[in-house]
Amino acid sequence: MKKILSTVLAAVFMLSLVACSPAKTTETTTKDAPATTTEKAAGGLIGVAMPTQSLQRWNQDGENMKKELETKGYTVDLQYANNDVNTQIQGIENMITKKCKVLVVAAIDGSTLTDVLKKAGENGIKVIAYDRLIMKTANVDYYATFDNFKVGVIQGQYIETKLALKDGKGPFNIELFGGSPDDNNATYFFKGAMSILQPYIDNGKLVIGSKQKDFTTIAIQGWDSAKAQARMDNLITSTYAKGTKLDVVLSPNDSLAIGIVASLKNAGYGSGDKKYPVLTGQDCDKPNVLAMIKDQQSMSIFKDTRTLATKVVEMVDSILQGKTADVNDTKTYDNGSKVVPSFLCDPIYADKANYKSILVDSGYYKEADLK
Secondary structure, eight states, X not given: OXXXXXXXXXXXXXXXXXXXXXXXXXXXXXXTSOOEEOSOOTTOEEEEEESOSXXXXXXXXXXXXXHHHHHTTOEEEEEEOTTOHHHHHHHHHHHHHTTOSEEEEOOSSTTSOHHHHHHHHHTTOEEEEESSOOOSOSOOOEEEEEOHHHHHHHHHHHHHHHTTGGGTOOOEEEEEOBOOTTOHHHHHHHHHHHHHHHHHXXXXXXXXXXXXXXXXXXXXXXXXXXXXXXXXXXXXXXXXXXXXXXXXXXXXSHHHHHHHHHHHHHTTTTBTTBOOOEEOOBSOOHHHHHHHHTTSSOEEEEOOHHHHHHHHHHXXXXXXTTOOOOOSBSSSOBOSSOBOOEEEEOOEEEETTTHIIIIITTTSSOGGGGO
């Protein structure tokens, strides 16, 4: 009888050990569909809401962050929203229901998340705005980004140097493009660039042929390449079709620049004596790096998403340890409800002359990627 009892007790003990053992965590992410997580890792569940997988940079942002967070022992619910605001809101609501500990959000429209982030705050969930400032809510705790005003400054300075404007060269014809008006970063890019270019516009060394210069007129909704191409088509037809030379185009990012390149190519730029104008960009997407190599695009701002991912992981660690996260700006980023404590990483630029050292030698791309 004692022997039977001992056997039963041993079996019960083994079953209890199995029941208390942590299950393996799995996650599947399909393009622009919610990720599925089965169980939190020891570090807890972190929700990461990205805007879309249609742009290379957001894929890299999401994957870099997921990798770094998982290395730290967190489970990551990574969701892409196909640039649809309602899809992003639903995804964030789902993360709140799953009781995530921290939300990292790259907003599609920074002014539409007030209600869902209020719910996050009520559930004690801290929020980090990722690269795009979330507006009109007190329920955003930190902002991690690159110095977006400086992005524009670097683009303006590149134009200034390429055209030797400081040496009094000119006049040159320029056209201006702005980013999506619902992205708070777009105004910082534009203001940064104009802080350099406006004096040359004022003194006549830069001439805006179309006379289109206010942000609402030049902004491209949704950072849409096709819309940028269509606007460039219209500018060429209205202003540059009769032999007037276009010397420079300010483009705030690569998705607009690639549309602009397509328009210029269709208009005969790059053939004969018709050189492409100086053209700026941002993100160093592969097609744009290839365009730089072919002299179709002049430069692109490099924002190493690995650096930003590392900073966000440090913020998450600090938050979950009850500490104040490291920031380097407590004055600039007012979202209409509060000044959000921010950490700004430094951007740099890549062009045909230095892209190998900036992008290949750093391991961001393989040389075979740029063939």
